[in-house]
Amino acid sequence: MLVRMHKDARERPSSRELDALAGESVFCSEFKYRPGTEIFGEAEPVEYIYQVIDGAVRSYKLLSDGRRQINAFHLPGDIFGVENGNVHRFTAEAIIETTTRLARRQRIFGGRAPATNNVLKLITRNLQHAESHMLLLGRKTSLEKVAAFLVEMDRRLTAAGVMILPMNRRDIADYLGLTLETVSRALSLLKDQWTLTFLGQTQRQIELLDRRKLAELDS
Amino acid sequence: MLVRMHKDARERPSSRELDALAGESVFCSEFKYRPGTEIFGEAEPVEYIYQVIDGAVRSYKLLSDGRRQINAFHLPGDIFGVENGNVHRFTAEAIIETTTRLARRQRIFGGRAPATNNVLKLITRNLQHAESHMLLLGRKTSLEKVAAFLVEMDRRLTAAGVMILPMNRRDIADYLGLTLETVSRALSLLKDQWTLTFLGQTQRQIELLDRRKLAELDS
DNA sequence: CGACTCCTTGACAGCGTTCAACAGTAGTGG
DNA sequence: CCACTACTGTTGAACGCTGTCAAGGAGTCG
Secondary structure (H helix, E strand, O other): OOOOOOOOOOOOOOOHHHHHHHOOOOOEEEEEEOOOOEEEOOOOEOOEEEEEEEOOEEEEEEOOOOOEEEEEEEOOOOEEOOOOOOEOOOEEEEOOOEEEEEEEOOOOOOOOOHHHHHHHHHHHHHHHHHHHHHHHHHHOOHHHHHHHHHHHHHHHHOEOOEEEOOOOHHHHHHHHOOOHHHHHHHHHHHHHOOOEEEEOOOOOEEEEOOHHHHHHHOO | OOOOOOOOOOOOOOOHHHHHHHOOOOOEEEEEEOOOOEEEOOOOEOOEEEEEEEOOEEEEEEOOOOOEEEEEEEOOOOEEOOOOOOEOOOEEEEOOOEEEEEEEOOOOOOOOOHHHHHHHHHHHHHHHHHHHHHHHHHHOOHHHHHHHHHHHHHHHHOEOOEEEOOOOHHHHHHHHOOOHHHHHHHHHHHHHOOOEEEEOOOOOEEEEOOHHHHHHHOO
16 A cells, blocks of 8 residues: 555545535545556546545646646645636546546536636636646746747737737746746747847847747747 | 737727626726836735736746746736735736736635635635746756655655655656656755655655755755 | 566766856936 | 946857766566
């Protein structure tokens, strides 16, 4: 037996919390997974909410070439797989022999006061952004990071074909987990490759010339 | 004027969304911030929810020595400062001259169905973890990352003074944005410094000998 | 025993950081 | 208008942390 309990005196994770979460729908059952087994996959529809009874689970995102970023480990007592949308945003796998209790996700979202729903959506959007940003910070190269930044800003900021950045190189660097020099070098490289150009005298106005190349750098 | 609108045809961010969010309490007002001004600081009590009308905002966390990780940029239309707890988990600053609309946070949380509240708490906990993990991934050294990992697992996993890791070195590495070799080297270093010891033959059972040193490595 | 997985350790390379110099821009005040 | 200064961004050179590649030990299981 490799798995142990929480330090904080919780004898055994009760299903109470899970019941509370699932609301009215207290259809609960247990399920056991062998080491390395997938519990649910990225982009799969959300059917259940899970609570670890015994064992350990990793949830992660992948880049196309196999680089992996584990978002979190789920240990006994933890609830995971709670999503706002209809599909999972990452993959969950049992690390060792793991027992989970699961409850049907009977539309946790919707059917509530609109204000609450909006708060949920908003926080979920933040969480979603954080999750993909962890993948960026942990597993992407400097060039990929800068490309991802440009793609994001292009989506959010571009008007009339021009992107005018409000932030300086240091801000970008601190967003991407780099130094400002590295950001500057990456931008110069992309400029030399005709992937973008600077407009005006300051280097804050950027026109993207090759969005396809940026998108594939972004992976 | 440096700030521009969203690409997607939103003429001007309406206050509707913010109203909906704030619920009944639609006390709304506008506020203007000069470049570099703090909008709210980490650990400050949450009083308002903000929506960017015009300008740009950075929200970030700091390490004690000044290393900074920017979680997100908030651009016109974005709502930010929505928190579950009573204090902000990061600092928000205007990057350029910024106008925000703000609404009093009249206890968005609480006063709802308990199930909803539990979902909120759960997602918020995930978000909180993701936020601190971004700081780790973006700005910590390999030794600091491994120390942080040990501190986290010590809290969540240790029973009877011993920590039995369910995951292998590769999992740890993919969690921390490192390679398994680097994780192994960091653990060996901590072992040589008598900060921890391995128990048993496998290197999965760890006893922490100097939690103070680990905590200060964790910053 | 042999095959496999997991982990450690060494040697070396390389990516990104650090340190430094310099140029362009903006703001200020004479 | 021109210093003067502060800030921002680029670029070069050298360093060093972490990754890569490789070898080998230890545990496990059939």
